[in-house]
Amino acid sequence: MKLFLLTSLTMVAFAANSVINRAALADSAIGPTSFALIRLATGALLLVIILRAQGALKSNIRPRFDAVLGLILYAIGFSFAYLVLEAGLGALLLFGMVQITMFMGAVLKGNRPKPLQWLGAVIGLLGLFYVLNPSTSGIDLTGAALMVIAGFGWGIYSLAGQKATHALTATTTSFVCATPIAVIVWLLSGSEVVTGTGFALACLSGIVTSGLGYVLWFYVLPQLQTSTAAVAQLSVPLIAMVGGMVFLGETWTLDFTIASILVLGGIGLSVWAGQRD
Numbered sequence: 001m002k003l004f005l006l007t008s009l010t011m012v013a014f015a016a017n018s019v020i021n022r023a024a025l026a027d028s029a030i031g032p033t034s035f036a037l038i039r040l041a042t043g044a045l046l047l048v049i050i051l052r053a054q055g056a057l058k059s060n061i062r063p064r065f066d067a068v069l070g071l072i073l074y075a076i077g078f079s080f081a082y083l084v085l086e087a088g089l090g091a092l093l094l095f096g097m098v099q100i101t102m103f104m105g106a107v108l109k110g111n112r113p114k115p116l117q118w119l120g121a122v123i124g125l126l127g128l129f130y131v132l133n134p135s136t137s138g139i140d141l142t143g144a145a146l147m148v149i150a151g152f153g154w155g156i157y158s159l160a161g162q163k164a165t166h167a168l169t170a171t172t173t174s175f176v177c178a179t180p181i182a183v184i185v186w187l188l189s190g191s192e193v194v195t196g197t198g199f200a201l202a203c204l205s206g207i208v209t210s211g212l213g214y215v216l217w218f219y220v221l222p223q224l225q226t227s228t229a230a231v232a233q234l235s236v237p238l239i240a241m242v243g244g245m246v247f248l249g250e251t252w253t254l255d256f257t258i259a260s261i262l263v264l265g266g267i268g269l270s271v272w273a274g275q276r277d
Contacts (some may be wrong), residue, residue, distance in 0.1 A: 006220050013213030015239035018091040020205045022082045022202025030198025033189040037182040042206030044175035063177040067160035072180045077146045084143035086250045087242025095237050096128045096263040097151025105159045120270025127262025168169035169217045219274050234264045
């Protein structure tokens, strides 16, 4: 029961990132590059404090270029996309692209997916194409493209993370190294409005739903079967949609339902098929 509650709390934290980011940008309380910078910087600070408290903070750790690049693509693309995308739809697009990227990464590494895994991936892609079709979903293509980039970045970051021997240390290193790059992007973007509310929401995203969320995920992940961990993440876009409805006044649409069935159903099929003997 404890493991279930902690896993559920982690999924809520991941989904809350979408709701918080959308809330801050939709109300023009903060600019996208400012939000991304504060989120990365505060997340990095918290992770460093945690590692230091554990006595695991080291100065000779080499960052992975692909992990840092993936994290930056995710953080910047994520923030800009939520200027125009609703929380649930953005989370669905992000999550679908992450899973497709990781699936293709596994194929490129030489893994041979089973026929049902391929079928699941194709169904998931069809769901993404449905979301990206303006005639059906009415989605903003620029925002969608930015979220696709964010999903690709998070997929690359996740693939790099699979090679890490100490996940928390690797995550901290990536956040610390990504922050100066976010500063450069922020400087190049020109002046942005940062209200007290916007700053608070960015800190909330960085410290709580990102920093503490990842720490909690690294705690529960070793206790979960691979298939259980993957299926649990299917709930994130749906939780984000509910959060958008409750806190942002967004509506649950037929298009979102169809896209969710295709994307999440396809991914679920692929995960299930991969765990079969």
